[in-house]
Structure formats: structure tokens, C-alpha cells
Amino acid sequence: MNEETDSTGGAPGAHNPRRAFAEECRSARELHDPSQLTQTQLARMVRVSKSTISRVETCQGPIPPDLPPLLDEIFTTDGLFKRLYEEVVASSFPSLYRQRMALERAAVAIREWSPTLVPGLFQTADYARCLYEGGFPRAGAKETSAFVSDRLARKAALDGNMPPDVCLVLCESVLLRRFCPPDVMGRQLKALLDAGSRPTVRVQILPLDAPGHLFSDWPVTLITAPNHTVSVCVENYRTAGIVVEPDYVRTALRTYDELTGDALSARESARLIAEQMEKLT
Template identity: 80%
Template sequence: MDEETETPEDPRREFAEECRSARELHDPAALTQAQLARLLRTSKSTISRLETCQGAIPPDLPPLLDEVFATDGKFKRLHEEAVAASFPTLYRRRMALERAAVAIREWSPTLVPGLLQTADYARYLFKGGAPRASTKETSAFVNDRIARKALLDGAMPPDVYVVLCESVLHRRFCPPEIMRRQLKALLDAGSRPTVRVQILPLDSPAHLFIDWPVSLITSPRHVTSVCVENYQTAGIVDDLDYVRNAVRTYDELTGDALSARESARLIAEQMEKLT
């Protein structure tokens, strides 16, 4: 392990140290790894891996650690920071904006956005773009992608608005059953009170975002940043004129898109065609 990953600023290492410290300093008596594992309904080997920085942090454990040790969200925060740090540098600011957001507006012309992807869908997507990736690399990508979804389950989740081109429903780069489960996950997400999913019909007019996915992320201070991704690049735009134009374009998309109810009906119809 290089010197950089040994620094205490590394959130993955800090998570490990905080876990070990909380266990050893537990009141009224220190807990062994086996005892903590029983409280968390996991295995001793999992706790050992957590405390020695081996592998990804299982996303269900941080909130349980916060509950056992009454740490008021500390382990959840460290987990989110560890996930963000695992992304390439050019994506890290986006991850930070996402974690603090009060609203996230997503447009995608081709794929289900990462926040709403299932593990299998994400796996096929990654393997398609990186066919020589190892099993370990693929698992790391999928774990990181799924971990991002934790922000939807927080105490104060952001409002999430998603507009997808209808072509997303018909794209079949994965087996039908996997795509069916992904569409079911879309329906489930759209049933949340903080998530709205709309489908933009194929015959809709051309628009500014037609060629690429765009995310509009709004901070607690109601400042919006525009995130645009292309091949091996990602940009964040804060220029007020560009942001204003992007927000106006997104509003037009939601106006041209089917309603949430009509969109859910279309998604369900496509699911049936995949059975």
C-alpha cells in the first residue's frame, strides 16, 4: 500500500480505524470482532476485512454501526466519502455535490442513470465498456455504483427528478431478465415520494441535451451546478448563463415528457414484453 493510502485523511482507512476504536472502547465493555459481528448480523471475517481495509464496505453496515455505537451518522458519512474517493478525481466533485444535494435532476438519452441502476445492469454496462476488466475490478465498480444509491435512503434524501429517452427502455445490451429487473427497479424508484421518473417519447422535438446525459445538482443554498459526461471526461459548469439555459431546457423536457403515471404505464408495458 502506498504512502498516500496510509494517511489518516483517507476515508476508507479512517472508517477502519473508527470501527476498531469504537469496538475496543465500547461501553460498558470492549467488543470482540465476533461479538460485533453478531450485533450486525454479519461474519467475523467481514469485521476483520472492515478493520484492515480489505475490499469495499458492505453498504448495509454503516447505518448499523451508527446504531450500535450511537455515532449519529459518522460511519454513514465516512462510507459515502470512501465511495466518492474511489472514483477518478474528475468525478469526485460531482460525488461531493451529490451527497449534499437537496435536488438532483437527471436526463439520459441512452441508459438508466447510475443512481437508479441495479447491480446486474451496472455489471453488464461496465463489462461492455471494459471487456478486459478483472472480476475484482468489475465488483469494485458495481459496489461503488450501488453504494451511491444510499443517499436515496437517508433521513433527508434529495428530491430526484429523472427524464429518460424512450430508447432507454428498448436498449438490450443485457439479457431480457436483467433488463426486466432494471425496469422494475425504475418503477419502484418512481413510487418513492422523493423520486419522479418520466419518459420522453421518441417523437419529441430536438433539444440542447439530445446527445449526452446531463445532471443538474442543487445545493442546500439553492445553487445549481450542471454535470456533463462524455467519453473519459466529465465537466461541472457553474456559469450562471449556462446553468439558467440548462434549467430552462430541463423544464422543457419535463413538459414534453409523459406524466409520471403515463411513464410508469409505459415502463410496465415494456417489462411485459421482456417476459
């Protein structure tokens, strides 16, 4: 028998981060010191419409991704709304994706390889939108907007006080692929350059003439937890897997080391990305 669900999609009595976000927003607004705020007043302070605040407080539609930090700032809630928002985003994915995102949020190191696309952690909004519209041409505007918001929310893993060390290796073909307009791809390449300039991020490009390897056919992410255990996340069409068996993990780590050895250096990779940007202008 299917378990009964409430209006926000959760089982009665179960922790529902979307409902928790709504209740905390309404409570913080009504208990605001020195005086209660109306929805209109709060909307003006966070630069959104009153209807947006109303929808947030009644669990209708997605939460704007730039709203949680503004609420934390106004109500001095020490990251409460940001944490709840991350839970909301994570709960919107199937269980394996939720598990993967939980691993990302807690990671001390992330090693990522992609043979075809810029991975989600580094995607711009326009790039993500083109990707989704290409894969789901019948999707409506709301579905597309929700996907882009979810995708951008994952970047929170890189923006905390103690971000993980990240190594990203991309096949050179990722720079050449033209599924989006040149200006969109140009901004995406600029975002990659900006990411690579961070002290905790290294971006490398694997040349087209590099030797074949175990990961040639699919994207792979190796996520190191605070206790130094490593999970290997593999994605394919509508499927995902998380591998933790020691033998497979060791093989994956060795393969990733080979990839970084065959890839261009971070400096050479940045130069190649910049050259490709110039070709798009």
C-alpha cells in the same frame, strides 16, 4: 516530485476516510460497552465473516455497502459509519467525480436526463454489473464488485431524512435497450417504477418521436445546492465536466424544462415502463 503515500493511498497526515473508517470500527469494537467485542463476535452480529471484519479494520479491499448502517446501529454512532463510508466511496473517484458526488449528497434538487442508460442513482446491482462488464470485459471480479458497490452507495443521497427532490427524464430508447438479460432489465424497470412512486421522485419518459434538443447526445444532471445555485454536470467517454457559468446554467435549465414539457406525464411514463416490463416476461 510525487507526494509520498501511505498504504491506503493517502498522503501522510492527510484525512483518509478509508483509514478513519477502519480506526473507528476497531475503536468502537474494543471500547464496546459492557465488554470488548472480538472480531468474531462483531462479525456474527453484522452477519459477515470474521475475515471481512479483519479486512475492514486493516483497510484491505472494499467495505460491504450494507455494513455501515449495521455498525451505526450496534455502536449507536448516529450515522458516523454511514458518513465515513460515503466519504470512502467519493474518494475512490477522480476529482471531478468526487466533486459531483459531493454535490449530489448536499443537493436539495436533482434534475437528470439520460438518452441511453438508467443513471447511476437508479441502477440495480445486476444492471450496473452488466454495464461494467460490457464496458470493461477484462476487469476481474474484484474490480467489478468494487464498481457495483460504489454505484449502489450513491443511492444514499436519496435515502436520508431530507432527500432531494429528483426529476428523472429518460429517452424511451433506455427502456428498449437489451445489453443485459431480460430478467435483469425487468428488475431494473421495476426499480424505476418503485423510485417513481416516492413522493420526492418524478420519472418521465421522452418519446422516440420527440423533437431534438440541446442534450440529445449526452447525459446531463442539474444539481441544485442548498444556497439555490445550480451546477450542470455533463459526462462523456472517460471525461466529465461541471459547468457553473450563469449563462450556460440558464440555458441548461431552459432545455430541461423543454424536455419535461415534451416528455410523457409521470403517470403515462409509469404505464409505458410497466408495459415494457410485461414484454420481458
